[in-house]
Amino acid sequence: MVWSWIPQNWTLIWQYTLDNALLGLVPPLIGLIIAVPAGIACVARRWLYAPVLSLTSAIYALPSLALFVVLIDYTGLGNLTVIIPLSLFSLCILIPAVVDGLRGVDDSVRQAATAMGFTQLRRLVQVELPLAVPVIIAGMRVAVVSSISLASVGQLIGVSSLGYFFIDGLQRSFPTEIYVGIALTIALALICDLILVSVRVVLTPWTRGRRAQARPFVVPVPPPVGAR
Amino acid sequence: MFASSSTLKRGAALGLAVAASLALAACGSSSPSKSNNPLGASSAKGTVVIGSANFPENELLAQIYSTALTAKGVKVTDKFNIGSREVYYPEIKKGAVSIIPEYNGTLLTVSVSPSSTASTTAQVNAALTAGLPSTMEILNSAPAQDSDSVTVTQAFAKAHNLTSIADLKSIAGTMVFGGPPEFPTRSDGLKGLQKTYGLTFKSFDPLDESGPITLAALTSGKVQAADVFTTTPQIISDHLVSLTDPKFNFAAQNVTPLVYKPAMTSTITDTLNAISAKLTTAALLQIDTAVIVNHDSYQAVATGWLKANGLPY
Amino acid sequence: MGFLTFAVDWLKSPQQWSGPDGIPIRVLQHLEYTVLSLLIAAAIALPIGMLIGHVNRGGFAAINTANVWRAIPTLGLLILMVVLLGFSPLTWLIPLVVLAIPAILVNTYEGIAGVDPDLKDAARGMGMTQWQVLWRVEVPVAVPLIMLGLRTAAIFVVATATIAAEIGLGGLGRYIIDGLAANNYGEVAGGAAVIVVLALAVQVIFVGLRRLVVPAGLREQVRASR
Numbered sequence: 001m002v003w004s005w006i007p008q009n010w011t012l013i014w015q016y017t018l019d020n021a022l023l024g025l026v027p028p029l030i031g032l033i034i035a036v037p038a039g040i041a042c043v044a045r046r047w048l049y050a051p052v053l054s055l056t057s058a059i060y061a062l063p064s065l066a067l068f069v070v071l072i073d074y075t076g077l078g079n080l081t082v083i084i085p086l087s088l089f090s091l092c093i094l095i096p097a098v099v100d101g102l103r104g105v106d107d108s109v110r111q112a113a114t115a116m117g118f119t120q121l122r123r124l125v126q127v128e129l130p131l132a133v134p135v136i137i138a139g140m141r142v143a144v145v146s147s148i149s150l151a152s153v154g155q156l157i158g159v160s161s162l163g164y165f166f167i168d169g170l171q172r173s174f175p176t177e178i179y180v181g182i183a184l185t186i187a188l189a190l191i192c193d194l195i196l197v198s199v200r201v202v203l204t205p206w207t208r209g210r211r212a213q214a215r216p217f218v219v220p221v222p223p224p225v226g227a228r
Numbered sequence: 229m230f231a232s233s234s235t236l237k238r239g240a241a242l243g244l245a246v247a248a249s250l251a252l253a254a255c256g257s258s259s260p261s262k263s264n265n266p267l268g269a270s271s272a273k274g275t276v277v278i279g280s281a282n283f284p285e286n287e288l289l290a291q292i293y294s295t296a297l298t299a300k301g302v303k304v305t306d307k308f309n310i311g312s313r314e315v316y317y318p319e320i321k322k323g324a325v326s327i328i329p330e331y332n333g334t335l336l337t338v339s340v341s342p343s344s345t346a347s348t349t350a351q352v353n354a355a356l357t358a359g360l361p362s363t364m365e366i367l368n369s370a371p372a373q374d375s376d377s378v379t380v381t382q383a384f385a386k387a388h389n390l391t392s393i394a395d396l397k398s399i400a401g402t403m404v405f406g407g408p409p410e411f412p413t414r415s416d417g418l419k420g421l422q423k424t425y426g427l428t429f430k431s432f433d434p435l436d437e438s439g440p441i442t443l444a445a446l447t448s449g450k451v452q453a454a455d456v457f458t459t460t461p462q463i464i465s466d467h468l469v470s471l472t473d474p475k476f477n478f479a480a481q482n483v484t485p486l487v488y489k490p491a492m493t494s495t496i497t498d499t500l501n502a503i504s505a506k507l508t509t510a511a512l513l514q515i516d517t518a519v520i521v522n523h524d525s526y527q528a529v530a531t532g533w534l535k536a537n538g539l540p541y
Numbered sequence: 542m543g544f545l546t547f548a549v550d551w552l553k554s555p556q557q558w559s560g561p562d563g564i565p566i567r568v569l570q571h572l573e574y575t576v577l578s579l580l581i582a583a584a585i586a587l588p589i590g591m592l593i594g595h596v597n598r599g600g601f602a603a604i605n606t607a608n609v610w611r612a613i614p615t616l617g618l619l620i621l622m623v624v625l626l627g628f629s630p631l632t633w634l635i636p637l638v639v640l641a642i643p644a645i646l647v648n649t650y651e652g653i654a655g656v657d658p659d660l661k662d663a664a665r666g667m668g669m670t671q672w673q674v675l676w677r678v679e680v681p682v683a684v685p686l687i688m689l690g691l692r693t694a695a696i697f698v699v700a701t702a703t704i705a706a707e708i709g710l711g712g713l714g715r716y717i718i719d720g721l722a723a724n725n726y727g728e729v730a731g732g733a734a735v736i737v738v739l740a741l742a743v744q745v746i747f748v749g750l751r752r753l754v755v756p757a758g759l760r761e762q763v764r765a766s767r
Contacts, residue, residue: 002523009525061740063700066733069717073543073726077310145611152614156707157721158282158310166620167309170708171284173440174523175624182617189612314724409722431561434709434719441709444627 002176013165017184020161024148024188027083028140031090036136038091039098040124049099056092064089064153072157082154082161089150090143097139101132134207137200144196145189152185162188276491279316279325280308283437284526285374285459285516289329289483291530296499299540312410312437313338321361326491327500332356332369333479334376334416335486342415347476353484367485367500370507372459375481376407376416377470379456381446385469392472393425396453400427406442406451409434416478417455424477429453459509461517483507499540506537544730551731562715564735570711571739574702578637579695585638586645587687594653594683595675603650607643615640615701623708633705640701641694648690652683684755692747699740713739 006013042049067085075081105128113123155163165181168174201208276297280290287308298304307325310316317339319325332352336344340359346352349369356366378393385391388399396403411417412432421427433450435442438457446454447466456463458470458481485500515533518524534541551557557564593599618636626632656679664678680687706714716732719725 005523005525008528012525012527058741058744061696061699061744062737063703063714063740065700065703065714065717066736066740069721069729069733070544072729073547141608142611145608149612149614152616153704155616156704156718158315163614163616164309166614166617167282168284168287170441170620170624171436171439172520172523173624175621176523178617178621178624182614182621185614185617186609186612190609193608193612312722312724315721318724409719410724413723413725434715434722436709440624445709448628450628 001179002174005176006180013180013184016160016162016164017188020148020151020163020185021188021192023079023082023086023151023154023159023161024144025192027086027147028090028094028143030083030087031094031143032136032140034087035091035094035098036129039095039102042095042099043102052095056095059088060092064150065156068154068157068159077158079159081157082151082159086147086150090147093143093146094136094139097136098132101135101139102128104135105131130204133203134200137196137203141193141196144192148189148192149185152181275303275305276326276496277305277307277324279310279319279328281313281316281328281437282309282311283439283457284520285457285512286329288515288519288526288529290327291526292503292534293327293329293485293500295527295530296503296534296540297496299534300495300499302493302496302499312408314410320364320486320488323363323488323490326488327496328486330366330484330486331374331481332366332484333481334414335366335484337415337420337479344479345476347479349480349482352480352482363489365487365489367487367497368504369482369484370504372483372507372509372512373481374457374459374483374509374512375478376411376455377458377473377478378405378421378453379446379463379468379470380453382467382469384452385471390469390471392474393421393427393477394474395471396427397425400429403429403452404431404433404450405429405453405455406433406435406445407455408437408442411455420477424475459513459516461513461521465521483512502539503534506539544733547727547730548734551727552734557731567711567713567715568735568739571699571702571713574633574637574705574710574712575695575698575743578634578641578698578702579691581634582638582641582694582698583645583691586642586690587649590646590649590687590690591653591675591680594650595671595679597654600650600654604647607647610640610643613640616704616707619701619705619708628709632708633702633710637698637701641698644694644697645687645690648686648693649683652686652690653679655686656682681756685751688747688751688754692744692751695743695747696740699743703736 038052042052064085067088068081071081071084075084109127109131110123113127118127151161152163152166154161155167162181162185165177169177169181278290278294278297280286290306290308294304294306310319310325313330313334316325316328320328332349333347336346336352336356336359341355344352344355344359346355353366353369360366378396380390388395390396405418407417411434412419414420418429418432433445435445435451435454438455438460442454442456443460443462443466445451446456446468456468456470462468463470483504485504487497487500511533515529518529518532519526531541560566590603593603615636618640619633622632622636653675660678660682661674664674669677702712703714703717705712706718713732713736716728716735720728720730720732
């Protein structure tokens with residue numbers, strides 16, 4: 001491990017880390033924007049959920065590299081070719097998260113809101129969604145960590161990310177680069193994970209001060225533990 | 229229990245703003261450094277996109293061009309490690325990439341004129357100048373050459389008394405050949421070897437661009453012969469033997485800048501020609517060793533070489 | 542649709558279906574990587590998952606380690622292995638097994654630990670030994686989640702085996718890597734199409750397995766709880 005390589009190549013390292021962060025953060029956000037309305041629809045119309053779940057399970061099973069190359073014909077060799085499939089994968093994680101979050105709201109709470117005169121929309125926005133936030137954020141954590149780590153596969157079609165250090169390290173038989181690339185990917189993912197946990201704490205003031213949940217949040221359906 | 233609607237609204241607005249700005253940054257990147265989308269980078273006169281193929285020597289050469297041109301005040305965008313020639317050639321043709329360090333021989337037979345029999349530097353360059361599309365041209369060739377080869381281990385060469393590729397005729401059928409994945413379809417690749425020397429190998433193993441996978445396959449015996457680029461430092465350290473090519477299956481392979489004409493200015497062409505004049509095969513092997521064996525950074529080696537040769541850095 | 546035309550044209554050609562680079566051989570290689578890794582990962586993760594689930598200790602550690610695991614870039618790990626180990630079966634076995642373990646481990650733990658404590662109580666009350674409680678009560682109830690863990694690990698392993706072509710291995714990823722190198726989009730598209738079919742087929746197999754292995758009563762229960 002050649003430690004001096006790191007300060008010598010700092011600008012390069014920083015640049016690729018930023019590139020990777022972009023590719024890792026935009027897809028979950030896109031996924032969330034689509035998943036929230038989609039999840040709401042699946043809760044409102046129960047029959048929708050099963051087919052949607054089958055579709056997302058099928059998409060989630062597809063190797064990322066295969067999806068990237070399918071898109072080359074339509075979006076060329078740029079960032080979009082990586083962002084679109086990663087957004088789809090995020091969607092596959094987030095729709096179940098939204099649905100489970102909403103369904104997890106205690107019925108008595110819903111009824112209390114209705115009794116207080118909340119319209120359906122207001123109840124959704126002011127009661128159900130906020131209560132679903134912990135589960136949705138749990139899903140976001142999985143989506144963000146997976147996207148950050150999957151982004152490096154994009155390097156195989158020339159889309160810039162920390163994957164550059166893997167490819168260059170391979171070509172020059174230079175393990176230092178590879179170690180640094182792996183370490184930075186994990187570090188970036190964990191930092192984003194921590195940020196999301198803080199976001200959850202901020203957005204759900206009613207969970208502060210109580211005895212913390214015994215079990216950390218784990219999204220029940222998909223998501224695979226482990227990058228793909 | 230009910231979250232205040234203003235907190236939520238603020239949160240939602242912030243989230244949307246973050247998402248929107250990230251999305252815009254991702255899709256429409258036109259920053260001058262390391263832009264991912266060459267079509268997004270400006271292709272106005274005087275601004276150039278320097279590309280490279282996906283192996284270290286080519287990235288190093290592209291870095292040399294980039295450092296020198298930037299020193300001369302040219303606006304440069306780097307797009308290195310695009311892929312093999314089959315991938316980046318169309319990009320230069322349409323101007324999405326403006327400069328790439330090329331090797332004249334394979335450029336000619338792969339992308340311009342597959343049936344050409346030109347073999348010397350002069351012949352190859354003449355054929356290129358005649359055959360390249362109107363938007364592209366080659367600048368001066370450097371003396372330095374890095375060509376494909378048919379390389380075997382020293383032990384294998386001794387055992388079968390091999391000095392030239394022609395000596396493989398009788399044993400090719402028992403050998404596995406390894407090389408870059410595009411080698412079978414190239415006209416100087418497996419096809420060329422069969423046409424020029426009558427060689428038909430037992431099978432082909434797709435490996436990498438003369439990198440550690442190819443070298444490991446060769447030294448471990450996974451393949452008996454491989455396409456190892458002639459300036460690969462490990463040829464010396466791993467005691468490999470590149471067989472001679474008396475019938476010129478592989479033509480001259482001088483390092484030659486391939487450029488997109490409309491993006492060129494005299495500053496650019498003069499600088500690149502000055503670089504080519506100083507680039508010898510020995511120099512190329514030396515800087516390759518620095519980058520591949522010593523793991524020095526591309527930028528440091530490029531700057532060092534330019535400085536040592538009195539070129540802009 | 543451009544992609545489909547490319548893929549179909551390439552798949553139609555008979556030379557894709559024979560020889561050492563033919564689709565049948567590549568599919569077999571891909572399955573070899575997948576099945577072997579899954580078996581080894583399961584052999585390691587199932588016992589450990591069952592143990593920590595049964596005693597209900599170490600779950601927190603397991604789940605949080607799993608979070609870190611999810612962050613590991615598979616391409617990086619594969620490349621690291623080939624640079625350190627060269628050509629050996631361990632080069633692909635280690636990354637595939639190591640990355641498949643968390644999914645199986647966490648889901649097995651969740652399944653066993655999540656069994657209704659009343660059930661466990663009743664079993665102990667009936668005089669069952671720890672071993673019997675595990676095998677006769679906990680494991681059967683946990684089977685749906687265990688199957689989910691295996692299925693999830695399978696998704697992951699099939700996908701990583703695709704990338705393994707980058708380090709000179711075989712499998713269906715070869716068509717993508719080689720096709721990209723030769724700018725032969727037909728090969729790339731055809732390869733991607735076959736990979737998609739294989740990935741979906743593996744999922745279908747797991748759905749079928751689930752039907753076989755999970756008792757009907759549990760299947761209903763899980764569906765109702767959704």
